[in-house]
Amino acid sequence: MDVFTAMQTAVSGLKAQSFSLENISGNIANSQTTGFKRVDTNFVDLIAEQQTPTRQVAGSVAANSRQTTTVQGSLNATEVGTNMALNGEGFFAVQTKTGDAAGQSTFSASDFYTRRGDFAPDKDGYLVNGAGSYLKGNSLDPVTGQATGEGPIKISNSILPARPTSTITYSANLPKTPATKNANASIAGSExxxxxxxxxxxxxxSGTGTKTVSAADSASFINGSIDGPSLTAYTESGGPVGIQTRWAKVQNADTETDTKDVWNLFYADKSTVTSTSTSWTNAGTAFEFSSSGQLTSPTTTAVTIPALTVDDVSLGNIQLNYGSGGLTAYTSSGGTVTTNTLTQDGYSSGTLNNLSITKDGKVSGTYSNGNTVALANIKVVQFNNSDGLKANSNGTYEQTLDSGTPLVGLNGTAVIGGNVEQSNTDIASEFSKMIVTQQAYSANTKVISTSQDMMSALMNIIR
Incomplete structure (x- = not known):
């Protein structure tokens, strides 16, 4: 290597350090940019020509960028329900808007990927982040929960239609000896x-059947039964209907005749019960229990209450779902029913109040009727080599041959709603790198100055 080559090597050092400083300046400039991933610099030595080990020289240098897309930034809580951050690997799939025609938005044909999760609804209901990228996913029918198609997620402000009650989920313990008004400890079977x-x-x-209690017998029926679950069900139009029930033990176990404890469930024909004007309908099933308090019949986990009618409003056939082991008949000191679970699947119509994000990547809407309904599944993807993605403007990345194809799914990553991911730039670290870069740059200028002096001295020999 001659003096002139040394000067060229120093110039390559200046270029490399300038490249490094450019990355450092970009990192510092984006230290507050949501979801920004800093760009580090790798230096690579270049050997100009092959020499024997004793004649090999250091050669020049080149600088390359190194992505840090796998280095997560800190999560910052916000007050926006649709803001979201990925706790783990992965990217949000997004598209960019390409135009509006006849009131319809058009979007880019290909997907882009970002960690910037400051999404919020725009005027049309699309979830868009601060850089103008539109979140992709599967929109869900709020009534059926079925996917209606993939694309930019659009939240509708339309009224959530009412859903009639079809299933009541119930689990409880019925007392071995019910504390009815007729019960008398000295009289066997009075309960x-x-x-x-x-x-x-x-x-x-036993089995199933149809039985009713007239209003005239209401008082004596109430004296021989105990309170069951009470809940509000809903009609097809969303009208609330109060359902009042009572449990009655109708048979005690007898080992000699091999009979078992049997209970019947009754419901009132009116939402407001009075002892003189309310009739009761047997739900139609004999619930048999073993001596250990386990349900032996029916053997299914649910029964159907046929044509349930209250206040002259028919709710149709209602499924009573008690699950496996949901109904028991253990001894209870109070002699009353202990309800463990009581829910129903109907609701009235409602308007959208607010949006939130779940850990499994769903956009959920909370409505004025108190229901929370999943409205969309967020599309999250991962890559085998995330650092192989090509960085674009606005915090998005593009798939490349080096990154591989996107793998759809969270795969262990959690979506944190009401948070955004901060830049992974560490200002202190960048300042340290900047000092080192400045010193290296200055040192390279010294090499150039020295090389120039040496060349001048050489040229002065002939004078």
Missing amino acids: LLGTLASGANPAIL
């Missing part, structure tokens, strides 16, 4: 429902 004042017996002792 049972038995024959009513009119002589009618509405009990179903």
Whole structure:
């Protein structure tokens, strides 16, 4: 290597350090940019020509960028429900708007990827971040929960239609000895429902059937039964209907006759119960329990209450879902029903109040009727080599051959709603790198100055 080559090498050092300083300045400038990933600099030595080990020289240098897309920035809580951050690997799939025609927005044909999660609804209901990227995903029908198609997520402000009650989920313990008003510790079987004042017996002792209690027998029925669950169900139009129920034990176990404890569930024909004007309908099933308090019949996990009607409003066939082990008949000191679970799947119509993001990547809407409904699935992708992505403007990345194809799914990553990911730039670290870069740059200028002096001295030999 001659003096002139040394000067050229120093020039390559200046270029490399200038490249490094450019990355450092960009990192510092974007230290407050949401989701920004700093760009580090790799230096690579270049050997101009092959020499023997004893004649090999250091050669010049080149600088390359190194992405840090896998280095997560800190999460910062916000007060915006649709803001989101990825805690783990992955990217939000986004598209850019290409235009508006006839009131319809058009978007880019290809996907881009970003960690910038400061999404919020625009005037049309699309979720767009501060850099103008539109979040992609599968929109869901709020009524059926089924996906309606993939594309930019658009949140509708339309009214959530009412849903009629079709299923009641219920689990409880029925006392071994119910504390009815007729119960008398000295009289065997007095806790049972038995024959009513009119002589009618509405009990179903096995299987299924149809039995009712007239309003005239209401008082004696109430005396021979205990309170069951009470809840509000909904009609097709969303009208609330109060359902009042009572449990009645209709048979005690007898080992000699191999009979078991049997309970019946009754519901009132009115939402407001009075002892003189309310009739009761047997739900139609005999619930048999073993001596250990386990349900033995029916063997299914749900039964159907046929044509449930309250206040002359028919709710249709309602499924009573108690699950496996949901109904028991253990001894209870109070003699009352202990309800563990009581829900129903109906609701009235409602308007959208606010949006939130779930950990599994769903956009959920909370409505004025108190319901929270999933409205969209967010599209999150991962790459085998995230650092192989090509960085674009506005915090987006593009797929390359080096990155591989996108793998759809969270795969262990959690979506944190109400948060955004901050830049992963560390100002202190960047200042340290800047000092080192400045010194290296100055040192290279010294090499150039020295080389120039040496060349001048050489040229002065001939004088």
